[in-house]
Amino acid sequence: MNRQMAGYIQDNFTEIISSWQELMKNEKNERSFQVMPTDLMNQTSKEFADLMVSNLLESHQAYENRLNDFAEKVVRLGWSMTFVTKAITHFSEVVFDGMERAGIINEKNFRAFSKEFTNWINPIRDSTIDTYSKTWERTVSLQKIALQELSASLIPVFDKVSVMPLVGTIDTERAKLIMENLLEGVVKHRAEVVLLDITGVPVVDTMVAHHIIQAADAVRLVGAKCMLVGIRPEIAQTIVTLGINLNEFTTTSTLQRGVEQALAWTNRKIVEVDEQ
Template identity: 35%
Template sequence: MTGSEMAARKCVVGAMESRVDEIADRWVQLQMEQGAVHTGMRESELREEADALVAAVAAGLESPLPVERIVTSYADLQRAVTQLSLRRARGGESPTATSLAVLALKEALLEAVQERTQDSGELFSAALLINQLLDAAGALSFDTYVEGREEIIRRQSRQLLELSTPVVRLWRQVLGVPLIGTLDTARTQVVMENLLQAIQDQEATVAIIDITGVPTVDTAVAQHLMQTVNAVRLMGADCIISGIRPPIAQTIAQLGIDLSTIMTRATLADALSEAIKLTAGPLPVAAPAPR
């Protein structure tokens, strides 16, 4: 650490020592004035956020870490920036507004330094330090926000997939999966997981996969269906595919897709009728009439 950096850190830390609360208040005020918050966060929530981040900045500057590593290596500061970004990502705030909210702390810190010293050299060094520190914090908040939003999108996509592939109980020991739309790899995985779990939970012996709502069946879709059927069989259950309409039957035949090992039916009603037969078991043997 160079002498000029040490002096600049001492100047900024000195300006923050007795004014942490004032700096936090000023930062909240700046965010509200600049419109850096649009998610309806209450002022008390902003203040709690500000207290944590300002305290972490002060503690990080007092650490022996070089300024370029404080944000990423000082745990409390990294945690404060990360939590701020994730909270705003979940609230629907934009990444730009989130980064600007972090960068607004620059102005609050510079005002505090200006009240401590009027020396132009000290002010310049302190400004460079604050810019370097909070630019790194802004970059971390942006990266964290993007990762957080991607995780939210993945979770929501998963939830939509689960909602679009329900497993329903049609009859005693008979489950049904009505499919609507395109069947891709991700959706097949969700269908398979949900169906296998339902077979275990409900002790089902027959599963009906209805593809009436699937617009087309190509080689990839057929492969996905066969994977699901094989997984169901490994669970000890029978699988029936229903909804084989004439155009789909013709396409399957033209593509040379072999579904001969899979039980298929034209309609869901036909498949359910077959499933009832499969679960009915052998008919009881009548007792001989008494003599």
């Protein structure tokens, strides 16, 4: 029966994909197909149909390779796991209904084909969910690592003056990375003043403040000064409400003012030059 099912799909490939796409477009609360360019939607649909057929005809290893490639693609496209499982269900429904209309499935073999479809779809659904979950976790992990590396680097802006922009939530793991990059950067760039820019940090609570204070203390131990910049009004209010002591910090509301103060500490200043 597997070959009979695969043969029907291959002989009616275009019609099956078209019917399946209509079902997917009509899924409530799912806009993956509605916003996807037509060419990309058609290509992805073909790859999905090929994956479904491969489970009927190809070896387990060949199917697993296709599945891994497809899972990576749909994760990049932003398909939810719910959308993927609905795609599998709708595809099997389209094929079953089509085979029934064509007379391939009838009263005599209905039970046998129903069991065969169940044996076909359930393993696909289970393996797809498992692969999708692993791919998603790996993708999120890689993105998190990339974000940590990009958002915790010390950038020299002037001689002896460097800036570290902090972006996103600061947890213990990120705080450790910030500390390491900060100290390495101070030594590497021979910085005398470091500006910690928290403009991109959404929330500053007691734990975040503790990590920032530790970073500033570490900077002072290697002979540099540390300034906290980018303190928005709501952040200032939170710091006061929580009773966080930042008295040992020089703080400014913007990076620009921080740079001006840093230059003053290193006996320099920004001057305007009249154009001749």
